[in-house]
Amino acid sequence: MPESWGKSAVTASGIDALKATAGKFFADSERERNLHPEVVEKILCAGFARHFVPHEHGGTQGSFGELARALVSVCPSDASAAWCALIFATSGRMAAFLPAAGRAQVWRDGPDTAISAALSPAGRAKPMNGGWRLTGEWNLVSGADHSDWALLCVAAPTQRGAQLRFMAVPRSAYRVRDTWFNVGMRGTGSNTIVVDGAFVPDELSFTREALAAGAHADVPGACYRVPLQSVSGLPFAALCLGIARGALDRWSEWTADQRIAGSPMRDHEAARLVYARSAVELEAAQLLVERAAGAADDMARAEEFGMRNARDMAQVAEVSRAVVDRLFDFAGAQAQREDDPLQRAWRDVHTASSHVVLRFTHHGCEYARQAWTDAAA
Incomplete structure (x- = not known):
């Protein structure tokens, strides 16, 4: 937990502090395959x-637009820090779907959990x-070592068959395996979270x-009444966009000192076209994110444009990856x-854009299927 939580949403000063600290420790984070503790503290202090x-x-019930802009800003300093900030933010939204008694447990020490x-x-849940x-292993849980709670999905048996449920487990009830x-x-x-027979009460x-x-029964707020399809890809696409924008800035700085056949690189048409094409593609991608x-x-619009949002965010990820590929190749x-x-x-x-919520093959086909059905009607 940070020493001072504050009560504001994600702030510019908090983002600046996170960027500075993430930039300072990014080599350590890469080497250790985990964020430096000071970076995690800055993520929490920033309000993610x-x-x-x-x-x-004590939370802020913030907007998706504000989160997307913050992630784009943090990415050039350290995409891994931005990714964990994303996970802590969106997992907090998920935890808000717990019953009142469960929410009180999760946030009993404050909103920066x-x-x-x-x-x-994964795993298995035995009714009691x-x-x-709850017993099992859950792979690819970002920020697991720094988490106070984990939300784990499991097919829980019921009288009507298996039902997919999320179960909130405190840090004392799970361990993390380095994978x-x-x-x-x-x-x-x-890494991988391992649970060995933890009891999860109904309220968790x-x-x-x-x-x-996006059907929340008892917590007011627009961010809890949005179908997941409308928002699941948004923060991840914003992160890909942030990586690509940072890469373009770095590539542009690099060209200032480079020469081709004795003349400045920036005087060559090939370099100018790479910059212009990359810039316009990222500007278009940003418009899609916005x-x-x-x-x-x-x-009023979230459900109507859910499929379009999913399609567009997959496109943003593809464009971001293509821009970085072009810069890296040049x-x-x-x-x-x-x-x-x-x-x-x-x-x-390449790692970020491979996330399942950013697969254009799936979302593009689903969008076309829906659009053609609506057109026929």
């Missing part, structure tokens, strides 16, 4: 964990009087169906050093 926490628990979540079902006995050895986003510490569980539908955020923050061998910012951006954007 409390961003979607209900007002009644760090929560990590595993969206894919008043709850379940994160990926090419990119190395500092996210996306909710259905994945409620989250997907449009998606605007729809997500408007309850820079040649000089960018292939392990400590080069372009090489790191190339690794990070």
